[in-house]
Amino acid sequence: MASEPKTLNDLFWDTLKDIYYAEKQILKALPKMAKAAKSPELKQAFEKHRNETEIHVDRLGDVFEIIGKAPRGKTCDAILGIIDEGKSIMEEFEGSPALDAGLLAAAQAVEHYEISRYGTLKAWAQELGLGNAAKLFDQTLTEELKTHQALSQLGESKVNKQAQPKAA
Ligand SMILES: [Fe+2]
Ligand SMILES: [Fe+2]
Numbered sequence: 001m002a003s004e005p006k007t008l009n010d011l012f013w014d015t016l017k018d019i020y021y022a023e024k025q026i027l028k029a030l031p032k033m034a035k036a037a038k039s040p041e042l043k044q045a046f047e048k049h050r051n052e053t054e055i056h057v058d059r060l061g062d063v064f065e066i067i068g069k070a071p072r073g074k075t076c077d078a079i080l081g082i083i084d085e086g087k088s089i090m091e092e093f094e095g096s097p098a099l100d101a102g103l104l105a106a107a108q109a110v111e112h113y114e115i116s117r118y119g120t121l122k123a124w125a126q127e128l129g130l131g132n133a134a135k136l137f138d139q140t141l142t143e144e145l146k147t148h149q150a151l152s153q154l155g156e157s158k159v160n161k162q163a164q165p166k167a168a
Pocket of ligand 1: 023052053056114140144
């Protein structure tokens with residue numbers, strides 16, 4: 001049986017399922033990262049972004065509705081790998097001054113993955129004439145970029161310094 005040639009529509013739907021799965025994994029990982037973090041600011045940053053992540057999942061639900069499909073995830077090995085590395089940091093750096101810097105870096109890897117996906121989805125939505133979907137992706141993309149920026153700032157101003165205590 002000959003299959004239809006796949007087009008941007010197929011890629012779009014596939015990638016939508018990928019990020020839907022990824023966001024749900026992130027929603028589970030962020031409370032664990034907040035719990036593990038020692039710095040109150042880092043804890044707060046993770047908690048704040050957990051709340052935003054809930055909204056990201058909802059927005060993706062809206063995009064599924066726009067394209068007339070039921071919300072469905074597709075296993076994303078990339079996010080599982082990134083989250084797994086975060087778990088290793090938690091275990092291997094538990095109780096050490098470098099724990100928070102490691103957690104922050106793990107979170108940055110997550111944000112970069114999301115920024116990449118949402119940038120792509122926004123461009124494809126525009127190409128496909130899905131203006132409302134593009135707007136929703138753009139809103140989330142802005143929040144991911146802001147989170148990434150806030151984490152960088154927290155790292156440079158505090159968390160990275162605490163990871164390398166000055167010798168007395
Ligand atoms: Fe997100
Ligand atoms: Fe995020």
